[in-house]
Amino acid sequence: MAVSSSTPIRILIADDEPIIRLDLRELLTSLGYDVVGEAADGRTAVELARKLKPDLVILDIKMPEVDGIDAAEALHRERLAPVVLLTAYSERELVERARRAGVAGYLVKPFRESEIMPVIELALARFHEVQRLERQVVELQEALEARKLIERAKGVLMQVHGLSEAEAFQRMRRLSMDSRKSMREIAEAILLAHQLESAGRTNEPRSSLPQHD
Incomplete structure (x- = not known):
């Protein structure tokens, strides 16, 4: 079963054995994937991922210089692409390292064609879901x-102009609409103006005290 997409999924593969890379490239190509690069070690794989921006990276677990798990950790840290680990090993320590490194899926050697597509599709789905959740967290933090900031700015308007909370909010909202700026930008401007005004009052020279003869 081939990938049904007008834009093929772009995959980078890394294995220190050329015959494995050749077999994997042929299998992926036959399934409709686009193999955009190959590497024989983890360091090169990370460098190629930064350059080529693949949709997914398949890494062998045992490679010279930088192994697949360390490379996966670097890719995960930089959010470059989801990683599928290619392995003939099942040691608990390696599995735990891979989990901490953010590996999204596994292919066990000798791999079969029928296993490749489900693993890749699941890894991509997991990666995109994590990205979506991370965006939500950032949006919530920003909100x-x-x-x-808006609450602080309302407090300034209430204190300086003697407004009620509702009146202060309405003034900020009107300023936002008139200037076509966000409520956050209006709040920041109010707080900055208040800070500058307060600093100016603090720095005003005090009048000299009258001296007695």
């Missing part, structure tokens, strides 16, 4: 920070 929370914006809300804190």
Whole structure:
């Protein structure tokens, strides 16, 4: 069964055995994937991933210089691509290292054609889901920070102009609409202006005290 997509999934493969790379390339190509690069060690695989920006990387677990798990950790840390680990090993220590490195899937040697596509598709799905969740976390953090700034800016308007909370919010909202800026930008401007005004008052020279003869 071949991949049904107008844009083939781009895959980088890394194994220190040329015959394994050749077999894997032929299998992936026959399934409709686009093998965009090959590497014989983990260090080269990471460098190629940075350059080629593949959709997925398949790494052998045992390679010279940098092994597959260390390379997977670097790829995961930089969010370059999901990693499928190619291995003939099942030691608990290696499995635990791979899990901590963010490996998204496994292919066990000798691999069969029927196993490749499900593993790749699941790894891609997991990677995209993690990306979606990370974006949500960032958006929530930004929304929370914006809300804190808006609350502080409302407090400044209430204190300086004697407004109610609702009036302060409406003033900020009107400024946002008139200037076509976000509420966060308006809040930041209000807080900055208040800070500068407060600093100016603090730095004003004090009047000299009258001297007695």
